Amino acid sequence: KNHHTKKGYLFFNEGLHQEMEKKHRIEMMLKSADYDREFYLVFQPQYRIEDRKMIGLEALLRWQQPETGNISPGDFIPIAEETGQIISIGAWVMDRALEEIKIFNEKHDTNLKMAINVSPVQIQNMDFLSWMEEKLEEKKAHPYWVDIEITEGATIHGDFSMEEIFVGLAKLGISASIDDFGTGYSSLSYIKRYHIDRLKIAKELIDHITEDENSRLIIRAITMMAGGMGLKTIAEGVEETCQLKILEEMGCDEIQGYLWGRPNSMAQVEKENVVIQKV
Ligand code: C2E
Numbered sequence: 109k110n111h112h113t114k115k116g117y118l119f120f121n122e123g124l125h126q127e128m129e130k131k132h133r134i135e136m137m138l139k140s141a142d143y144d145r146e147f148y149l150v151f152q153p154q155y156r157i158e159d160r161k162m163i164g165l166e167a168l169l170r171w172q173q174p175e176t177g178n179i180s181p182g183d184f185i186p187i188a189e190e191t192g193q194i195i196s197i198g199a200w201v202m203d204r205a206l207e208e209i210k211i212f213n214e215k216h217d218t219n220l221k222m223a224i225n226v227s228p229v230q231i232q233n234m235d236f237l238s239w240m241e242e243k244l245e246e247k248k249a250h251p252y253w254v255d256i257e258i259t260e261g262a263t264i265h266g267d268f269s270m271e272e273i274f275v276g277l278a279k280l281g282i283s284a285s286i287d288d289f290g291t292g293y294s295s296l297s298y299i300k301r302y303h304i305d306r307l308k309i310a311k312e313l314i315d316h317i318t319e320d321e322n323s324r325l326i327i328r329a330i331t332m333m334a335g336g337m338g339l340k341t342i343a344e345g346v347e348e349t350c351q352l353k354i355l356e357e358m359g360c361d362e363i364q365g366y367l368w369g370r371p372n373s374m375a376q377v378e379k380e381n382v383v384i385q386k387v
């Protein structure tokens with residue numbers, strides 16, 4: 109609305125200008141962030157629908173910026189990806205997540221999986237497979253404790269193709285999930301080719317499962333296709349019992365969402381999940 113032209117330049121409207129300033133501010137704060145003091149992980153349980161048992165946890169990053177307060181990952185992750193800082197942030201996340209799952213599994217004599225979000229920028233800017241192998245060794249963590257979540261349709265331009273990454277992870281014994289599935293561009297052949305263990309059905313679809321026939325049809329197609337290919341499905345962002353009922357009927361394997369647990373500190377997760385399944 110507030111476009112002005114000065115000396116032939118088109119100026120941004122207020123909204124866009126503020127957006128850019130915010131972005132710049134986050135960029136500056138990220139540069140000076142003391143990861144160990146400002147970052148922490150929260151964990152959201154993942155459950156198998158069949159027996160309602162917890163089978164894993166997703167690690168989600170939180171940033172408590174000393175002056176600004178909490179900044180949401182939705183706001184700073186895309187900026188960190190642009191500046192390349194996601195590489196050091198992602199390394200920090202991997203260290204903490206592996207440490208936490210090791211402590212958890214050894215304490216409870218379980219083999220729960222830690223789902224860790226990995227950005228395509230991380231994968232394409234280093235030898236991710238060798239790096240993962242070294243991380244597991246360094247942290248004395250079992251590969252089957254780890255599930256790498258990569259967003260659907262992620263493209264990379266590194267030395268390895270996405271296919272090589274998934275095959276490599278499988279060879280290391282690490283499982284992989286496609287995050288936000290059903291909103292992007294994956295084709296069926298992409299899924300088959302990629303040696304993926306699990307499809308994570310996007311919250312955007314789950315949100316409309318009760319009232320929108322099309323969302324239901326897409327989800328049904330996904331669960332059927334996954335079942336036929338031997339892949340597991342997990343629904344994210346499940347908030348209501350009626351959503352769970354539909355998902356259960358459709359043969360979805362696992363759920364994650366506010367209905368059965370918000371992202372929380374490990375101590376809180378342990379307190380709320382007194383019955384922990386041995387897998
Ligand atoms: P995502 O991977 O799709 O994670 C799911 C998001 O949905 C999380 O938001 C989670 O807190 C939220 N959520 C889970 N259950 C429910 C529910 O029932 N209702 C609602 N309304 N929300 C729910 P969060 O933690 O804000 O993370 C946002 C995004 O930031 C993540 O989306 C992920 O893409 C990214 N992210 C978070 N942590 C990391 C990280 O360590 N590394 C990378 N690369 N990205 C991360």
Ligand code: CA
Nearest residue numbers: 166225257287
């Ligand atoms: Ca995720």
Ligand code: CA
Nearest residue numbers: 288310311344
């Ligand atoms: Ca999502």
